[in-house]
Amino acid sequence: MQIQLLVFVTVVEKKNFSRAAESLNMTQPAVSQQIHSLEDHYGVKLFERNSKRVELTRAGEILHDYAVQILNLHQEARQAINDLVGLVTGKLMIGASLTIGEYVLPRLLAVFTRQFPDVEVAVSIGNTEVIADNALNSRIDVGLVEGPVNPANLMITPFLEDEMVLIVPSRHRLASVDTAETSDLSNETFIVREVGSGTRYVVEEVFRTLEFHPKREIQFGSTQAIKEAVEAGLGVAFISKWSIQKEIQLGTLSAVRVKGHSFPRPFSVIWKKGQFQTRAMKEFVNLTGSSDFLTALEKGSFPSPLE
Known part of the structure; x- marks a missing residue:
């Protein structure tokens, strides 16, 4: 019964018998046979079939909910037994x-x-x-x-404790100082992450703490892109200390603290x-x-x- 339920759930996910067969490393006739056996067992039709895709009947929708739970419980039971004998798999x-x-x-x-x-x-x-x-x-x-x-x-x-630090290009006017005044940032373009990013949220908190709002922002979708933008001289950024270790060592970026402030997270x-x-x-x-x-x-x- 377990293999029949697995085949059934896979057909539902793939919405196609051929793709389900490929995913399960089975032939399409073998997949069809397992579905027919399941339909015979419950005495209902589970799918409405057409040339392009399959759709669940109401009975199929009900069985799918239970089939997912049964397969998950089976996996949990197997994992619990492995745990009991000390296997980490x-x-x-x-x-x-x-x-x-x-x-x-x-x-x-x-x-x-x-x-x-x-x-x-x-x-x-x-x-x-x-x-x-x-x-x-x-x-x-x-x-x-x-x-x-x-x-x-x-x-x-x-x-793990992180800290947000200000990064500037190696030839930036602030690159040679350990700390900067908030006023030093007033004319800088800031490179920031997208809305929904944890880094973006924390950087906005940094700006609120400093009572500062950038005159201009450029948004990038990754930390790596932000670092490369700063290296290219597009602006400056607040970024995780864990993400700049190589650049600090190589001298392509400089990290600066804002006087009187720290930004742990x-x-x-x-x-x-x-x-x-x-x-x-x-x-x-x-x-x-x-x-x-x-x-x-x-x-x-x-x-x-x-x-």
Whole structure:
């Protein structure tokens, strides 16, 4: 029955018998046979078929809801048994906001995969809003975010302290100073992230704290693009200290503090409240707060003049 339900759910997802067969590494006649067997078992028609796609009948819609639950419960049961005998296996779906995904998660995964090589890891990258939504809708097991999220249905645990610093090109007038006055920023163009980004939210908080609003902003969709824009002389930016270690070492960017101010922020682990936690997920969450990860992060980063 499990294989029949798996075939049924895959046909629903692919909306096509041929694509479902390809996804399952089966022949199309074999897929059709499994669906016919399922229809015979329940005594109902599950799909309305036409030449291009298949649509669920009302009975099919009802069965689909239960089939997804049954398959998920089966996976949870298998994972729980593996946990009992001490095996850390299965698939771990991780979501990360862009700064974390580009500059922190690779070092975290380097430690995790060495310790648990039998876990299949899948990573998706998006801004904080996207990652929080994916966690709430169970599209990922665990998320790593840099911005605030609604705590109503999410568990939120800070795991790493970040700091937003001002970056300027190496030949900028502020490149040779340790601290700048707020007034020094008045005529600068600021390079910022898109709305919905955790970095964008924090940068707006920085501007409010400084009681300052840029006269001109240019928006980019990633931290890497912001760094390259600043290097090219398009403007200046507030950015995560973890994202500029190489550029500081190479001398292509300079980091400056604003006199009398610091702008710390936490990176956080999130997951859906009440979610079943596999052993792999538990080990990953535990690793984010471990000394092994912090040591790997420090060894992998270049020394910063701000430290």
